[in-house]
Amino acid sequence: MLPPLDESYLDILYSGGLNVHNFEEDVWTKYYVGEFNSFASAREYLQNNIDVDGAFIIAYCFGRQVPAYKARQFENVMAHSAFSTFHNNSGEEYRVQIAASRYPLGYYEVKSIYTGDKTVGVIFEEGWFKYSLPGASTLSDSWEIAGNASVDGAFVVMYRKGEKIPLR
Numbered sequence: 001m002l003p004p005l006d007e008s009y010l011d012i013l014y015s016g017g018l019n020v021h022n023f024e025e026d027v028w029t030k031y032y033v034g035e036f037n038s039f040a041s042a043r044e045y046l047q048n049n050i051d052v053d054g055a056f057i058i059a060y061c062f063g064r065q066v067p068a069y070k071a072r073q074f075e076n077v078m079a080h081s082a083f084s085t086f087h088n089n090s091g092e093e094y095r096v097q098i099a100a101s102r103y104p105l106g107y108y109e110v111k112s113i114y115t116g117d118k119t120v121g122v123i124f125e126e127g128w129f130k131y132s133l134p135g136a137s138t139l140s141d142s143w144e145i146a147g148n149a150s151v152d153g154a155f156v157v158m159y160r161k162g163e164k165i166p167l168r
Helices: 007-013 039-049 068-079 107-113 139-148
Strands: 020-025 028-033 059-061 064-066 092-101 121-125 128-134 155-160 163-165
Touching (some): 059 068, 064 121
Antiparallel strands (some): 092 155, 121 128
C-alpha cells in the first residue's frame, strides 16, 4: 500500500469548499470530494469547481459502486416512480423478491409483474437491481406473502442493513 498524499499537496491540487475524503481500494488510496444526490449535480460541481486533470465522477447506488450509466438510469426511474429503498433499514427484515434485472425497471414494468398494493422496494446488489415487497416478522408468514403476491417465482430473502443474509 502506498502512503496517502500529504495534506499540503492535496491543498495545492484542490482548494474548493468541500472536504477531501479518501478510502483504500486494492493497493491505492483514492480521494474524493462531495456526495451528490444526482449525476447532474455531481457533473455541475466537477465542471465548475474542480480543476484537477483526470478528475471524474464515481457513481454509487445503495453504497455500491456502479457504472455511471446505470446510476443515471436508476436516478431517472426513481424520480418517476413510487419505489422505496430499504438499504439503510436497521435490523433484520424479510423481503419477498418479485423481480431482478441488470437494468433498472420502470414503474409500469414492475406494475406489470406485481399488481398488488404493497410498496415495492429496490436494491442494487451483485450487479442486479432487485425488486421486493416487505415481508412479515416470521419466515413462514413471509412465504405466505410470497404465495399471495401472484408473482411466479417470488421467494423470500432476508436483509440486515441492506446486506443479504442467510435465511433462518
